Every structure is written in C-alpha cells, then in structure tokens.
Amino acid sequence: MSFRKPSSEVQSRARTPEDKAKVKAAFIAAGRRLVAEEGLAAVSLRRVATLAGYAPGAIYQYFRDQQDLFLQIRGEDMQAATQLFRRVVARTADPAERVKKLFIGTAHYWLSHMDDFLIIFPAPGARVASDGFAKSQAVRDILALYYETVDALFDTLAQPPLSSRVAADMLLAAVHGTVLFPQMTPGMPWTKTRTMVRLLVTAMVDQWVAQGQGARRKTAARKAS
Structure with a gap:
C-alpha cells in the first residue's frame, strides 16, 4: 500500500x-x-x-494505544493467511493429502511473509503486552481450520494412534518451530527449511495413516480367521 x-x-x-x-x-x-x-x-x-x-x-x-494497533495488525495478517489456507484445503479431496498440503503450505506461506510471521509470533523477549491475541477471533479461525482438517483425516482411521488434537498440536509446533529456529540461528548451515518441513510433515502423517490402517487390517484378519 x-x-x-x-x-x-x-x-x-x-x-x-x-x-x-x-x-x-x-x-x-x-x-x-x-x-x-x-x-x-x-x-x-x-x-x-x-x-x-x-x-x-x-x-x-x-x-486506543500502541498495543491495540499491534493486535489489529496481527489479526489482519492472520486472517489473510487463513483465507489462503482454506483455499488450499478446498482444492484437495484426500484427507491425508489435505493435512500435508495445509501444514506444508503454512510453512511456505510464512517463509514468503517472514516479516508478517515475526509480527504475529514475536520473539519471547519482545515487549508485547497480554493483548488477548491468543483468544482473538483470528486465532480461533485458523486453529479451527487446522483442527478440522486433522479431525477429518483421523475420522478415516479405524484405530487412530493418538488423539487428533494432539496430532494437530504436534504438527503446528513442528512446522512453526522449523520455520522459526533457522531464523533465530542464521549462522548455522541449515538444510533448506522447505525441505525439512516437507519431510517432517510427510513422515508424521504417513506414520499415523499406516498405524491406523494397520489396525484396520489386523481387525479384518481376525474376523476372517
């Protein structure tokens, strides 16, 4: 602008x-x-x-004040990200692929909008008041998208290996941590962040699906015998 x-x-x-x-x-x-x-x-x-x-x-x-402005900046940036992520999810039919594309796409988006990322997720030492951002509508909306997408995958598993909420939280922490940590330690010879996120998310999702489907096959085999 x-x-x-x-x-x-x-x-x-x-x-x-x-x-x-x-x-x-x-x-x-x-x-x-x-x-x-x-x-x-x-x-x-x-x-x-x-x-x-x-x-x-x-x-x-x-x-009202500086913190009010900061809250609204963060909310607007988060809403812009959520709108894009919803389009990514809507274009993918397979539940496992939706989860992968959502979380890998999350990393790609923030890597392309790093200034926005660092404003929304300021460093622990930043002077940010408790402005209620974590409970804002913008945060509730994006968390709902993450949780709903993972829920839809876990609903297809006969015996999910863990709760869908724990799985979603693990993916969120893993992706955001992988985006942030190389930024905080730029002198380290890191593997490309996009590569790390893709491998990490794919491995986690594939493992959960394999465990859930394995349980289904075992149940079918017992019934057949």
Whole structure:
C-alpha cells in the first residue's frame, strides 16, 4: 500500500464507513511497516499516523494505544493467511493429502511473509503486552481450520494412534518451530527449511495413516480367521 502525504482535508473526507475503513487500513499498513523495520518498542501511534500521511491526532479515533494497533495488525495478517489456507484445503479431496498440503503450505506461506510471521509470533523477549491475541477471533479461525482438517483425516482411521488434537498440536509446533529456529540461528548451515518441513510433515502423517490402517487390517484378519 502506498502512503499518503499529510493533508488538512483528511478529517473532512473520512466520514463514510468506506472512507474510515481506508484510513484505518492506511494506519495498519504504516504500523506493520514500522514494526517490521524497527520493532514494536520503537513505534508510537503518532509516528504511524505521520508515516500514513495523516495528522497525529487522527489515529486515536481508530486505536486506543500502541498495543491495540499491534493486535489489529496481527489479526489482519492472520486472517489473510487463513483465507489462503482454506483455499488450499478446498482444492484437495484426500484427507491425508489435505493435512500435508495445509501444514506444508503454512510453512511456505510464512517463509514468503517472514516479516508478517515475526509480527504475529514475536520473539519471547519482545515487549508485547497480554493483548488477548491468543483468544482473538483470528486465532480461533485458523486453529479451527487446522483442527478440522486433522479431525477429518483421523475420522478415516479405524484405530487412530493418538488423539487428533494432539496430532494437530504436534504438527503446528513442528512446522512453526522449523520455520522459526533457522531464523533465530542464521549462522548455522541449515538444510533448506522447505525441505525439512516437507519431510517432517510427510513422515508424521504417513506414520499415523499406516498405524491406523494397520489396525484396520489386523481387525479384518481376525474376523476372517
């Protein structure tokens, strides 16, 4: 998004819901840029307003404080990712392949949007208040997609080797950890992250499917005998 030059006409123009939405979007874009370049601690609402091309006081009509802006930036970025992931899942019929494509696609997406990833998942030492993001609608939506996709696979297994919730959490932790850890240790000669994620997710899913199908074959063999 391009940033506007300051204008004395901004307040008079931002009257309709559409105009207000555009102003808010400009603030979010400017805030995302500043946080990515300088970190949250260095960003003030007044700086965000100036970068977006509006009077400093205008931004307080849209955000209570710095943390409120940060919360909404993270929510918007998470929602954009969720919409893409849903399209990935919708294009794949086989339950196991859906799980693989969703979690491998998750890694590919964040590797291509690393600035967004580091804003949504800030380092432990970052100065981020407990803003409720973990319980936000954006997070609930993306978790629902992950859990529903894994549930659909485990529903096809005669005797799942573990609960689908544990399996989904393992995949989430494995994928996000594999994306993040090489970023935190760039001096290490890592294997390509995309390769590691593909092998990891494929091995986990294939093992669960094999165990579940193996149990079905054993049950069928017992009945046949």
